[in-house]
Amino acid sequence: MNAPIVNPALTKNQTLVFDVLEKSEGPMSAYTILDKLRDHGFRAPLQVYRALDKLTEFGMVHRLESLNAFVACAHREHECCGGAHGHGHGTVAFAICESCNQVLEFHDHKVDHNLGDWAKSKGFKPSKTTIEIRGLCEKCAA
Amino acid sequence: MNAPIVNPALTKNQTLVFDVLEKSEGPMSAYTILDKLRDHGFRAPLQVYRALDKLTEFGMVHRLESLNAFVACAHREHECCGGAHGHGHGTVAFAICESCNQVLEFHDHKVDHNLGDWAKSKGFKPSKTTIEIRGLCEKCAA
DNA sequence: TGCCACACGTTATAGCATAACGCAATTGAT
DNA sequence: ATCAATTGCGTTATGCTATAACGTGTGGCA
Numbered sequence: 001m002n003a004p005i006v007n008p009a010l011t012k013n014q015t016l017v018f019d020v021l022e023k024s025e026g027p028m029s030a031y032t033i034l035d036k037l038r039d040h041g042f043r044a045p046l047q048v049y050r051a052l053d054k055l056t057e058f059g060m061v062h063r064l065e066s067l068n069a070f071v072a073c074a075h076r077e078h079e080c081c082g083g084a085h086g087h088g089h090g091t092v093a094f095a096i097c098e099s100c101n102q103v104l105e106f107h108d109h110k111v112d113h114n115l116g117d118w119a120k121s122k123g124f125k126p127s128k129t130t131i132e133i134r135g136l137c138e139k140c141a142a
Numbered sequence: 143m144n145a146p147i148v149n150p151a152l153t154k155n156q157t158l159v160f161d162v163l164e165k166s167e168g169p170m171s172a173y174t175i176l177d178k179l180r181d182h183g184f185r186a187p188l189q190v191y192r193a194l195d196k197l198t199e200f201g202m203v204h205r206l207e208s209l210n211a212f213v214a215c216a217h218r219e220h221e222c223c224g225g226a227h228g229h230g231h232g233t234v235a236f237a238i239c240e241s242c243n244q245v246l247e248f249h250d251h252k253v254d255h256n257l258g259d260w261a262k263s264k265g266f267k268p269s270k271t272t273i274e275i276r277g278l279c280e281k282c283a284a
Numbered sequence: 285t286g287c288c289a290c291a292c293g294t295t296a297t298a299g300c301a302t303a304a305c306g307c308a309a310t311t312g313a314t
Numbered sequence: 315a316t317c318a319a320t321t322g323c324g325t326t327a328t329g330c331t332a333t334a335a336c337g338t339g340t341g342g343c344a
Contacts, residue, residue, distance in 0.1 A: 011291065031330070044294065049332065054291095065207040066272050068300095068331060093257070095266050108260055114252045115235070115275065122246065123280030124237045130208050132272045133257060138265030153322065173299070186325065191301065196322095210300060210331090 010055075016040055017051040018060060018072065026101035027069035064094060064103070066132045074105040091115070093131035099140035152197075158182055159193035160202060160214065168243040169211035206236060206245070208274045216247035233257070235273035241282035 010018065020036045021028060028036075030048045042048065052070055055061035062071050073092075090112035095104040111131065119126050135141075152160065162178045163170060170178075172190045184190065194212055197203035204213050215234075232254035237246040253273065261268050277283075 013292075029331075045332070046334095047293075050291080065274070093260075095261065095264070095268075097266075098269065104264065104266070106260065108256055110256045111253050114250055114256065115273070118235075118248065118250055119237065119275065119277070122237065123283065124239075124246070124275065124277055125283040126237075126275045126277040127240065128276045130272060130274045130276075131257075132207070133261065133266065133268045134270045134272075135261070135266055135268040141265065141267040155323075171300075183324095187301070188303095189324075192322075 011051075013042075013047055014051045014054055016042075017048060018055055021055075021061060021070060021072040024072075027064050027067055027071045027096075027103055029067075029069045033070070062092060062094070062105070064096065064132060065130050066134060067096065071103055071105070074103075091129040091131060093133070095133045095135065095137070097137035097140055098134055099136055102137050104137070153193075155184075155189055156193045156196055158184075159190060160197055163197075163203060163212060164214040166214075169206050169209055169213045169238075169245055171209075171211045175212070204234060204236070204247070206238065206274060207272050208276060209238065213245050213247070216245075233271040233273060235275070237275045237277065237279070239279035239282055240276055241278055244279050246279070 016037055017033055020033050030045060030052060033052075034042055034045055034048045037048070052061060052063075056063060056070075060073050062073055063069075064071060071094075090107060090109060093106050093108060093111065095106070097103075115126075115129060118124075158179055159175055162175050172187060172194060175194075176184055176187055176190045179190070194203060194205075198205060198212075202215050204215055205211075206213060213236075232249060232251060235248050235250060235253065237248070239245070257268070257271060260266075
């Protein structure tokens with residue numbers, strides 16, 4: 001459960017990428033981000049991927065594996081997944097609406113605990129856990 | 143929780159793809175499968191992807207989202223995720239060793255229940271849930 | 285000063301997935 | 315029987331996602 005970096009100083013590219021993600025309604029692919037940043041001088045995918053790597057390392061951005069896309073962390077004040085206290089919230093989970101693309105980010109300590117128990121019982125040492133629920137959000141299911 | 147198809151009749155391509163996956167030690171990408179099947183007349187990715195789509199629909203193959211790869215379902219007798227009784231085991235979870243690429247497939251009813259409770263509390267209607275733990279298996283962690 | 289670490293920019297390439305077309309075989313209703 | 319609908323198949327082309335490998339510039343620091 002590596003504690004993320006707290007309030008790191010962002011570079012120009014990292015700031016640009018993060019701002020685009022934060023202003024977005026939903027998850028974005030790296031190439032969509034690239035297109036949004038062409039006016040700011042971005043020309044190549046690596047410029048985006050390198051920024052995303054760092055932002056993910058900082059805990060400010062999450063990668064949605066089932067979408068090959070990225071979202072800004074939904075938790076304010078960088079308290080996400082650790083943060084100032086360094087104790088961590090454990091694994092982040094996502095509910096992804098397949099109709100409106102809204103993403104709900106949440107923590108569930110019981111799930112963490114249960115998966116942790118399973119791992120312990122098998123001698124498995126987790127480094128990163130992905131939990132993604134695809135489906136319909138309340139509004140779209142109605 | 144859609145009940146999977148039980149003992150479907152597989153086409154030639156589906157059988158070939160499934161056999162390759164089942165004999166494999168670990169997960170395989172679609173293109174790796176394609177290469178294994180060139181001698182059997184496979185020429186194009188779509189031949190593999192179409193078979194994989196069906197096998198996944200049948201519950202005989204799982205996609206690992208964090209690897210962009212596929213594994214044969216580890217449960218014998220097609221009792222996986224439902225099967226003959228049609229009651230379903232709920233979500234399948236995977237522990238993926240980043241050192242030896244071994245994949246452990248498992249079910250955890252408590253996790254299912256916890257995520258189900260969360261979804262219900264938010265009015266979210268899940269269609270497919272992905273749980274993947276990356277880390278080190280017992281042997282590689284030693 | 286020389287070294288190191290890091291961010292950056294660029295070109296090229298690798299790896300993953302699907303669109304769109306047409307053909308053949310199967311099924312099932314009329 | 316025959317027509318229509320469905321499904322699987324093969325092929326070509328294309329699009330999307332991600333990284334390798336190279337070089338440049340900058341700031342910190344012994």
